[in-house]
Amino acid sequence: MEIGTMIKALQDPMGIPFYPVLFQVLMVLTFALHIMFVNFVLGTSFLSVYGYIKGDDYWKRLSKSMIRATTANISMAILLGVAPLLFVQVVYDPFWYASNMISGAWVMAFILIMMLGYSMVYVFYLKRDSRGGGFAAFGIGALALFILAGIIMHVLGYQLLQPEKWFGWYISGNSIDTSGTALHTFHIPRFLHFMIPSFALTGVFLMLYAWYFKDRADSDKEYLQWVARMGAKMAFVFTAIQAGVGFWWLFSLPLEFKFFVNPFFLVGAGLGVSLLFFLNNAQKDPFKYAVPAVIGAFLTVFGMSYTREALRMTYLRRFDYSIFDYKLNIDLGSTALFLSTFVMGLIIAGYMLTIAYKSGKTTGEYVPSPSIDKWGKISIALLLAWIVVVVSLGVVTSVRNYL
Numbered sequence: 001m002e003i004g005t006m007i008k009a010l011q012d013p014m015g016i017p018f019y020p021v022l023f024q025v026l027m028v029l030t031f032a033l034h035i036m037f038v039n040f041v042l043g044t045s046f047l048s049v050y051g052y053i054k055g056d057d058y059w060k061r062l063s064k065s066m067i068r069a070t071t072a073n074i075s076m077a078i079l080l081g082v083a084p085l086l087f088v089q090v091v092y093d094p095f096w097y098a099s100n101m102i103s104g105a106w107v108m109a110f111i112l113i114m115m116l117g118y119s120m121v122y123v124f125y126l127k128r129d130s131r132g133g134g135f136a137a138f139g140i141g142a143l144a145l146f147i148l149a150g151i152i153m154h155v156l157g158y159q160l161l162q163p164e165k166w167f168g169w170y171i172s173g174n175s176i177d178t179s180g181t182a183l184h185t186f187h188i189p190r191f192l193h194f195m196i197p198s199f200a201l202t203g204v205f206l207m208l209y210a211w212y213f214k215d216r217a218d219s220d221k222e223y224l225q226w227v228a229r230m231g232a233k234m235a236f237v238f239t240a241i242q243a244g245v246g247f248w249w250l251f252s253l254p255l256e257f258k259f260f261v262n263p264f265f266l267v268g269a270g271l272g273v274s275l276l277f278f279l280n281n282a283q284k285d286p287f288k289y290a291v292p293a294v295i296g297a298f299l300t301v302f303g304m305s306y307t308r309e310a311l312r313m314t315y316l317r318r319f320d321y322s323i324f325d326y327k328l329n330i331d332l333g334s335t336a337l338f339l340s341t342f343v344m345g346l347i348i349a350g351y352m353l354t355i356a357y358k359s360g361k362t363t364g365e366y367v368p369s370p371s372i373d374k375w376g377k378i379s380i381a382l383l384l385a386w387i388v389v390v391v392s393l394g395v396v397t398s399v400r401n402y403l
């Protein structure tokens with residue numbers, strides 16, 4: 001059977017419940033957020049280990065803050081990884097599932113790797129001040145496990161793009177390999193393109209950290225100056241390296257793709273170069289540039305994430321596959337529930353972030369203003385209403401299925 005026909009036969013016969021462009025935009029947006037937090041995880045955990053080993057006063061302090069930040073960043077990275085996982089399964093289901101099956105053992109190991117990595121971060125965070133100083137091993141172990149998790153995700157995403165090779169990976173000689181223990185392909189420039197930004201984005205993270213604490217009564221201005229300057233330098237140097245890696249990746253792509261004239265690539269690269277110039281200016285006054293630097297970094301990552309999606313569309317066009325041809329089976333009810341859950345999530349997450357932001361700025365006890373208090377009450381009411389709606393829908397649907 002021809003590959004394109006086989007792929008179409010593997011699609012969900014029910015079709016998808018809304019226009020594919022919605023799933024694509026949300027998939028790219030949530031992937032951009034996911035990869036940003038992944039980069040924060042890798043960068044902050046690296047700095048915490050480095051600072052711990054280096055051991056002078058400023059580095060020790062920074063190491064402590066960074067490992068604390070890693071615990072929050074890893075939760076966000078996981079949370080924001082689930083969303084693109086669901087979207088990719090909706091519009092690229094034949095590819096994603098096939099790639100997962102070919103390396104099934106690694107897909108299952110991924111969960112254990114994440115659990116172990118997460119636990120090791122906490123051991124390092126809680127025990128780092130104990131006597132003996134041997135706890136760096138936990139930080140290093142966690143970092144290694146997170147990189148391994150990234151390798152697995154990279155391989156799954158890259159195997160997905162090459163259905164012409166699946167058969168050869170699945171059949172070895174005269175026998176079928178159902179073990180799922182092999183990772184079949186790896187593309188160094190592509191992988192590095194997602195790893196190097198860990199240092200650039202963590203540089204921006206440090207700028208933001210220094211900016212955030214600078215107005216607190218108990219802050220140490222000299223220490224924060226040191227952090228801000230180092231952050232701005234890291235952000236600039238690694239964005240420059242990242243641009244180089246980006247071109248390496250571009251030139252390693254099949255020439256027939258003509259990807260260098262792809263409009264998504266041109267916009268993504270334009271954003272990257274603009275960020276580089278901006279970060280160069282930021283060296284003068286990292287505090288002033290901290291907030292725009294985060295916005296600029298996010299826009300660049302979003303542009304690059306869309307470029308990655310445009311590249312996937314280019315790879316899969318060879319098999320006559322486009323998500324825009326997916327069979328439509330419009331279901332307004334489930335789409336409305338999905339979108340209202342999304343908006344509700346934004347309202348609730350916004351409330352929690354506001355509380356975290358404001359309470360961290362005060363040295364004493366934080367008392368929320370009446371409007372923030374109201375926001376909190378609305379968030380709880382929304383959450384309760386959502387639980388009632390979803391549970392009722394579940395019960396009604398189950399009962400109707402039995403009748």
Ligand code: HEM
Pocket residue numbers: 027031034038041077078079081082084085086088114146147149150151153154155157158190191194195
């Ligand atoms: C710290 C651990 C993690 C690291 C270092 C990591 C890293 C990465 C990288 C580098 C990619 C891009 C691969 C490529 O396109 O070549 C990626 C994609 C992805 N990650 Fe993560 N990841 C981590 C955790 C997670 C978790 C826990 C989830 C799910 C809950 C997840 C879900 C995804 C998904 C679904 C994609 C692909 C999205 C798509 O193809 O559009 N990741 N990750």
